[in-house]
Amino acid sequence: MGADWIEHRRSEDGERLGWMQPVGDGFVAIDLLGRRRTEVVDWMVAEETLDGLGLVYLADPHELRLDDGSWLRVRIAEVSPHAIRVKKDDWGDMTAAQIYYSVSLPVTEDRLRPLPR
Template identity: 80%
Template sequence: MDADWIEHRRPDDGERVGWMYPVGDGFVAIDLLGRPQTDVVDWMRAEETLDDLGLGYLADPYELRLDVGSWLRVRIAEVSPAGIRVKKDEWGDTNATQLFYPVSFPVTADRLRPLSR
């Protein structure tokens, strides 16, 4: 996370939904995974983008690239600028061993990507 990033929280409940990064006279909206969600836009558009994006994408399935080059289906367990932890998707099996993997922040598409449908 860059020191210039401005935290944005939802007005309804104060939950952080991302940041706005100043660029010239505008801003780039950044989601909680550290991914840009806009090109350079005005302040209002950046806020609207983050508010509209919300948090739902964090519950979606993702794929994690393992060191051996293969991809593993995972779910996001924790997100912060200090790092991201994902866990192997066990399809709701509560008896499964929880396998967590650290992912650096911001994520890169060659390490963590939304699951292809």
């Protein structure tokens, strides 16, 4: 998270949806994974972008690049302003070992990416 990023929360429940990064006379909407969601836009467009995006993308399966270069299917378990915690996707198997990984913000597509559909 950048030192100048401005937190944006959903008005209904106060849930953090992302940040707005000041750039010149405008702002860039940044999601909870630290990814840019707009080019430089005005404040209202940045807010509307984050409000429209919501949190649903966090529930989607993702792929994590491991140190050996292979990709592992994961689910996002926790997001903080400093890191993302993902777990190996076990398809709901309650007996499976829980394997977690930490990913620093901002996320890059060569480290964590949405699972191709």
